[in-house]
Amino acid sequence: MRDIAVVATAQSPAIRKEERRNEVEILMPVVHDLRKRAGLKQEDIGFTVSGSCDYLQGQAFAFVTALDAIGPWPPIDESHVEMDGAWALYEAWTRLQYGDIDTALVYSFGKSSPGDIRRILSLQLDPYYLVPLWPDTVAMAALQARALLESDGVTEKDLAEVVSRSRKNAKDNPNAQLSGDVDVDTLLKEPMYLSPLRKHDCPPITDGAAAVILAADDRARELTDRPAWIRGIDHRIEPHSLGVRNLADSPSTRTAGEKAGVGNGNVDVAELHAPFSHQEIILKRALGLGDNVNVNPSGGALASNGVMVAGLQRIIEAADRIMAGQADRAVAHATSGPALQQNLVAVLEGEK
Amino acid sequence: MAEHAEGTIIERPIRLDYEYTAGLAQSRFLKGIAEGKIIGEKCPVCGKVYVGSRGSCPTDGVPTEGEIEVPAKGTLTTFCVVNVQFAGQSVETPYASGYILCDGADIALMGLVQEVPIEEVRMGLRVEAVWADELGPTLNSIKYWKPSGEPDADYETFRHHL
Numbered sequence: 001m002r003d004i005a006v007v008a009t010a011q012s013p014a015i016r017k018e019e020r021r022n023e024v025e026i027l028m029p030v031v032h033d034l035r036k037r038a039g040l041k042q043e044d045i046g047f048t049v050s051g052s053c054d055y056l057q058g059q060a061f062a063f064v065t066a067l068d069a070i071g072p073w074p075p076i077d078e079s080h081v082e083m084d085g086a087w088a089l090y091e092a093w094t095r096l097q098y099g100d101i102d103t104a105l106v107y108s109f110g111k112s113s114p115g116d117i118r119r120i121l122s123l124q125l126d127p128y129y130l131v132p133l134w135p136d137t138v139a140m141a142a143l144q145a146r147a148l149l150e151s152d153g154v155t156e157k158d159l160a161e162v163v164s165r166s167r168k169n170a171k172d173n174p175n176a177q178l179s180g181d182v183d184v185d186t187l188l189k190e191p192m193y194l195s196p197l198r199k200h201d202c203p204p205i206t207d208g209a210a211a212v213i214l215a216a217d218d219r220a221r222e223l224t225d226r227p228a229w230i231r232g233i234d235h236r237i238e239p240h241s242l243g244v245r246n247l248a249d250s251p252s253t254r255t256a257g258e259k260a261g262v263g264n265g266n267v268d269v270a271e272l273h274a275p276f277s278h279q280e281i282i283l284k285r286a287l288g289l290g291d292n293v294n295v296n297p298s299g300g301a302l303a304s305n306g307v308m309v310a311g312l313q314r315i316i317e318a319a320d321r322i323m324a325g326q327a328d329r330a331v332a333h334a335t336s337g338p339a340l341q342q343n344l345v346a347v348l349e350g351e352k
Numbered sequence: 353m354a355e356h357a358e359g360t361i362i363e364r365p366i367r368l369d370y371e372y373t374a375g376l377a378q379s380r381f382l383k384g385i386a387e388g389k390i391i392g393e394k395c396p397v398c399g400k401v402y403v404g405s406r407g408s409c410p411t412d413g414v415p416t417e418g419e420i421e422v423p424a425k426g427t428l429t430t431f432c433v434v435n436v437q438f439a440g441q442s443v444e445t446p447y448a449s450g451y452i453l454c455d456g457a458d459i460a461l462m463g464l465v466q467e468v469p470i471e472e473v474r475m476g477l478r479v480e481a482v483w484a485d486e487l488g489p490t491l492n493s494i495k496y497w498k499p500s501g502e503p504d505a506d507y508e509t510f511r512h513h514l
Binding site (some may be wrong): 020022024025028031032041057064067068069070071073076097110113114115116119120123127129202 | 366368369370372374375377378388406411412413414431
């Protein structure tokens with residue numbers, strides 16, 4: 001296996017509703033900024049891959065028009081996944097393993113505001129049994145939260161603590177959408193939204209973009225002083241039907257975490273893609289992370305949740321802390337689908 | 353619901369509504385159209401003028417710049433004749449639809465070609481816009497294109513814009 005590292009990252013500020021710029025106009029400055037940071041031109045990059053969802057835009061092949069932001073001339077080696085950008089990063093990591101190229105550009109973008117995001121995401125469900133009922137993302141997350149609250153000692157106060165910490169951490173994240181000091185008691189006085197979830201237990205609606213440069217071996221050391229080496233990366237999926245899952249647990253995250261080697265060393269920082277507060281608790285348990293781990297120092301997806309972007313952002317936030325020397329070993333997690341259906345886990349390390 | 357020999361067909365209507373954001377560049381173009389002007393934008397790297405720019409040069413991946421008005425007059429670079437009626441069709445068949453390359457632009461606009469017998473529609477035909485009575489931020493503001501009476505354009509002048 002070749003050693004692959006994150007060597008540069010860029011992201012747009014999270015915005016509730018980007019009313020002036022289209023997707024290409026949001027993405028372009030992020031990609032320009034990224035390439036500038038890495039000191040690379042598009043022609044220096046061996047492989048380019050994106051993660052996005054055409055349903056967000058309501059336009060077929062919207063991901064192809066996004067290439068207008070990249071400058072794919074002379075022709076580039078390019079790919080796309082209809083998934084969060086974290087899975088695009090996985091494809092880039094796999095592509096770099098071939099050994100014939102040393103750099104890859106990964107980007108993701110998404111405006112969640114143009115349509116009704118809850119209805120749009122319903123269409124990723126089983127088309128025969130679930131889609132006709134239009135169960136929305138929040139309702140399915142609420143089912144999961146209820147399953148968790150009824151299963152053991154987890155209380156609504158635990159959920160509020162996740163939210164309070166997310167908002168507090170997000171104060172240090174210039175790209176975050178929701179931040180501030182909110183105490184647990186105040187949060188618990190808020191009315192129920194979709195019981196047992198309160199509105200603050202749910203993610204904001206976010207428009208934004210993010211991008212990463214990966215590089216292999218010595219090329220990574222050339223491009224940055226302290227690359228964030230991907231020591232393990234794995235993704236797993238739960239059964240499609242919600243009814244056959246134990247929603248209070250995340251076996252796929254557990255397996256992905258084991259395969260990625262989360263438990264092989266001390267974890268300084270974990271960036272977990274938990275759009276709903278209770279999901280952070282499920283993920284933390286599945287990954288075996290103790291209370292000494294700094295979870296979601298960026299504020300996580302509760303602070304800004306660009307659909308298709310927020311998972312890649314977890315890898316970015318983890319990698320940034322390694323590259324800045326603030327952490328030696330970090331775990332990044334991304335999710336996709338309803339109620340944590342698909343999960344990707346990466347372990348990142350700085351050079352000793 | 354309809355019975356089927358080996359199963360049942362269910363109808364599952366799906367509808368999603370979107371609030372479309374044209375973007376900065378396309379908004380400039382559409383505002384121009386509402387004033388009876390065709391506004392292009394130039395790529396600072398390759399110099400191409402995009403009419404209906406989405407905000408970037410798709411070749412170079414950089415923002416297009418400047419509002420460059422191009423005349424509502426140009427060359428029909430290629431066309432097709434529609435002979436088949438379909439639902440929602442607003443024009444009587446047969447009719448010609450084609451690419452119109454405005455003078456000074458590097459990308460063609462699509463439009464109807466009328467006021468000319470179908471058999472006389474040809475590549476290189478010089479055309480000018482016939483604007484609708486009421487203009488708005490939509491390409492419906494150009495009702496169609498008609499021959500301008502100028503001599504046909506030489507193929508070499510538009511061979512890269514087919």
